[in-house]
Amino acid sequence: MRTHDCPPTLNDSQVLDFCRTGFLMLEGVVADGINKQTLNYLKANESPTLSPILNEPWFVEAVICNPQTVGAVRSLLGSDFRLPGLMSNHREQGPFRAAWWHVDGGHLERPELTSLQVFYYPQDTPLEMGPTEVLPGSHHLTNTAKAMGHLGRLTGSVSTAAPAGSIFLTVYYIWHRRSRATSSNLRNMLKYNYFRTQQPQRDWIKEPQFNPMDVDYSSPVSLFGEQSYHRKATAKMFFWLCGKAEHFNVSGGQSWPFAGTTHQRVDEPPNFPQALAF
C-alpha cells in the first residue's frame, strides 16, 4: 500500500469551507513542463484507463504528490493517507453536448470523508472545451445517478474551467457532469482517488479565533433541501472530521447550528454540545 504524509495546509476555516461546498479548486499548481510531459504521455497512451502512469516517478512526484494538493489532502484525510492506485483519463474530443448530472458509483454513507475524488487538467480547459461542472454543496443532498438524467441547468452550479496544471478536489459523491464543449479541441481530464487510513482528528492548521459555536455552517445548495438542514449536514461532517462524531447532537428549532449567523443573537446559540468546543 502506497501512503504519503506531509504537513497539512488547510486551516479550520478552509476545512469548514470544504464541508460546506464539497469542492476545492487549486488553479495552476502543476508546472508547465510537467503538464507538457503528461500530455505527451497521453498522446502515446490513449486508453481511458491509465494506471501505469502511477508508476512514473516524475508524475507521482509532480502531480500525485504535488505539494499544494497533498497538503489539502492531508488536511482532509489525515496523516499517512493512501495514494491513488487507479487512474482514469476522461479524454473527450470536442465538440460534444453536456453529459448527465450524476454521482459516481460506489458512494456510501455520509458524513464520513473516507476518500477524495481528485481531477487534474494537463491542458488549459476553458468553458468551450467542456470542463466538468459541479454543484457545490450537493454532497449533502440525497439522490442517485439514475434519478438525475433529466436535470439540466441547476442554479448554483459552477464550472471548473481552469488553466493547465489545475487540480480540484471533491467529496466523492458531489453532483457533477461534463459540460458542453463548443470547440473541436481534445480535452484530457485525469481522475483519481486518495484514501483515509487514520481515524479523523482535528490535526490540520488550528486557528486560535475559530469558534465552532458561531461559524457559518450554511451550504450553497440550501434551497434544494428542507430549510436549515444543510447547516446540520455541514456541521455533522465538520465534527466527524474533528473526530467528535459521537458528541454531535442537535436539538432542532432555533438552536445550534440551525439558526445560522445572519440573525444577530443577543446571547450564544442554545444547545451547543460543550464536548464539541475547542
Add this chain to the structure above:
Amino acid sequence: MYRNLLVQLVDRCIEDFRAGAMTEASLLKLRGVLDRSSGQRQHLLYLQAETSSVESSLLGMSMVVDGEVDDGPEDPDGWPYKCVLDAMGDGWRVIGFPDLGRVINMSEPQGAVCDFILEKWD
C-alpha cells in the same frame, strides 16, 4: 386537445350526413386538421422548483424541444420561466407533479426533488 377537435369534426360530419347536408368543404376541413395533427410533436419541460407550489422559484430546468434536449440558458436570470405557473400561462400543461412521498423525508435534506414535468404539442 387535437383528438377532441377531431371527434368534434367527425361528429359534425355525421350530423351533416344524416341531415343530407354533407359537403366537400366539411370533409376538406377534417382533412386539414388531420394533416396538421400528423405533424405534431411533443415537447417536454422539466422544472425543479423549491417547493411543491407552482408559484415557487425554480432551481433547475431542461427541455426537449423539436426532438432535441436543450438545457436552456446558463444564467438562471435568462431562463424562460420564473416558476411553473409562468410556464402554464405560456401553454405548458403539467403532466408530472413532484413525488411527495420522496419529498417528505425528515431524515435528511433531499435534492431537487420538486420535479414538475410539463408538455406542449405543436
